[in-house]
């Protein structure tokens with residue numbers, strides 16, 4: 001119920017944005033920040049993140065992404081989604097720092113609800129989610145990948161993935177942490193989270209953050225072949241199994257959703273945290289100059 005209500009809010013927000021859908025022969029639809037190549041006959045869609053310059057998860061991006069995902073969820077012909085970036089090199093730079101810096105509490109609360117919604121929708125999706133990680137994927141970007149059923153990363157040592165929040169002076173929320181612990185195990189998570197480590201593909205593979213590393217030009221073909229394997233499993237048994245594995249963790253957030261929002265708002269509003277974010281943003285700018 002809570003999920004459905006929040007979904008409606010996002011849909012309303014989406015229509016307020018007034019984005020015109022572009023339909024190309026019923027096989028492609030797009031809003032400004034997400035491109036969907038939908039092959040209804042095959043039952044597979046490719047969702048490409050396209051929020052330049054670095055696919056940060058801004059409020060507008062989250063709204064548009066959730067609307068696109070819901071369209072696919074509502075069409076029973078779609079059984080699988082491949083998530084990838086339209087801009088090879090960066091899968092996603094994670095949460096949009098500008099949504100968490102210098103804004104007011106109401107904005108922080110609205111943003112955090114949308115971030116929760118993204119995680120819940122992806123984590124509990126009945127569809128098969130395969131992540132084609134064709135670039136760097138820190139923090140919230142890594143989280144998106146962690147919600148997927150299978151992760152394939154491009155073999156480029158320049159790309160990294162992990163939960164680096166502590167390096168920014170912030171803390172990975174408990175549900176980011178839970179998703180990570182369930183993927184890599186407690187000790188690895190404890191170590192990586194405290195240090196805010198980002199891992200290149202080979203190390204990410206060793207730790208189980210990703211399932212496969214393939215040459216960069218094969219990420220998409222690999223994602224398609226993995227999807228074909230998963231599609232061969234009957235939906236009902238796969239979905240019941242997925243739900244059995246994931247429900248408890250998702251319910252843990254659902255039951256304390258409002259408290260989690262309040263926690264986030266009071267944490268992110270602190271002067272010391274705003275100062276840390278300021279320093280980090282300055283560092284990002286200086287890197288350029």
Ligand SMILES: CCCCC/C=C\C/C=C\C/C=C/C(=O)SCCNC(=O)CCNC(=O)[C@H](O)C(C)(C)COP(=O)(O)OP(=O)(O)OC[C@H]1O[C@@H](n2cnc3c(N)ncnc32)[C@H](O)[C@@H]1OP(=O)(O)O
Pocket residue numbers: 053054056090092093094095096097098136138139140141164165168170171172173263264267268281284285287288
């Ligand atoms: C105890 C209670 C706890 C409660 C919980 C409380 C708090 C937790 C809250 C949130 C968890 C946070 C999760 C996150 O996801 S935080 C974001 C983490 N992301 C990063 O650290 C990535 C930062 N970016 C980079 O490292 C690089 O940009 C890149 C992704 C490697 C790409 O490098 P590239 O050289 O290609 O681009 P630039 O660095 O030049 O960037 C271009 C442009 O984009 C801006 N930008 C980059 N990342 C972000 C971002 N995440 N959000 C917003 N903007 C971003 C960058 O500043 C440049 O802007 P400019 O204006 O200078 O062009």
